[in-house]
Amino acid sequence: MPLFNKQTPLEQGELRDAIEAFSAKAGFQLDNVFVIDGSRRSTKANAYFAGLGAKKRIVLYDTLVKDLEVEELVAVLAHEIGHYKKKHTIKGIIAALCQTGIMLSVLSLFIANPLLSAALGAGIHSFHLALISFALLYSPLSTLMGLGMNSFSRKNEYEADRFAAHHFNAAPLGSALKKLSVNNLSNLSPHPAYVFFHYSHPPLLQRLRAMTTI
Ligand SMILES: [Zn+2]
Structure with a gap:
């Protein structure tokens, strides 16, 4: 993935605070949050985790960040964290x-x-x-x-x-x-x-x- 798209750390602000607060509440160890320039190649919006170790990085498509409100983005992440928690x-x-x-x-x-x-x-x-x-x-x-x-x-x-x-x-x-x-x-x-x-x-x-x- 890093070969084809550019990942940049999500800037400080409301969204980052909300993601970090929810991860802490759900007991999910977060390494970092990145935004990927998915809009370069497609209009598909997505979010996923990378890494199989204890600490995970969350990767958000810029299209997702653009289209969704903060609460909606955290809800999508909560769904993804659910996949992880339920193994x-x-x-x-x-x-x-x-x-x-x-x-x-x-x-x-x-x-x-x-x-x-x-x-x-x-x-x-x-x-x-x-x-x-x-x-x-x-x-x-x-x-x-x-x-x-x-x-x-x-x-x-x-x-x-x-x-x-x-x-x-x-x-x-x-x-x-x-x-x-x-x-x-x-x-x-x-x-x-x-x-x-x-x-x-x-x-x-x-x-x-x-x-x-x-
Ligand atoms: Zn799912």
């Missing part, structure tokens, strides 16, 4: 490692099997044909795992929203999410089946509803 990051890394492990073990079964080359019409075993048959046969499995990952991710989003609502405030998070979905031109009423197959985040309306029932 979603580490669970995500473990799940991705398992997926890679499954892929490599299936690959190892396929790559030496002469039947697959024969099925594709070759007289002798070919590494390249085995690779092609692996790609063809692995895609349904990969789709299934993707569905699992998406539903895990949607569950985590609700959990992080709940964390932000409990430890900060649901109202500014709701208004921040509305602004972000306008910026991202999100579909406000996607079909539930489409959400099940493709969405890593629940649609805005469902997130807002879930927050009001907390």
Whole structure:
């Protein structure tokens, strides 16, 4: 990331004070807060943490800082801190490692099997044909795992929203999410089946509803 964008420490002021106050209250050890010039390449607004150690740096996109009020920005951070506190990051890394492990073990079964080359019409075993048959046969499995990952991710989003609502405030998070979905031109009423197959985040309306029932 630092190769492609410029990060500058967030200047002293209301926003920095509010972020530091909330981090201290939530027991989140903050190293520093940076603003990144994301507007150079896209209109997408975002916020994320960097670093896996005890102290984290928070990185805010300049687009996010420009579009959101101080309270809304802290609410978005509270959501992100929720992901961290609920260990979603580490669970995500473990799940991705398992997926890679499954892929490599299936690959190892396929790559030496002469039947697959024969099925594709070759007289002798070919590494390249085995690779092609692996790609063809692995895609349904990969789709299934993707569905699992998406539903895990949607569950985590609700959990992080709940964390932000409990430890900060649901109202500014709701208004921040509305602004972000306008910026991202999100579909406000996607079909539930489409959400099940493709969405890593629940649609805005469902997130807002879930927050009001907390
Ligand atoms: Zn999230």
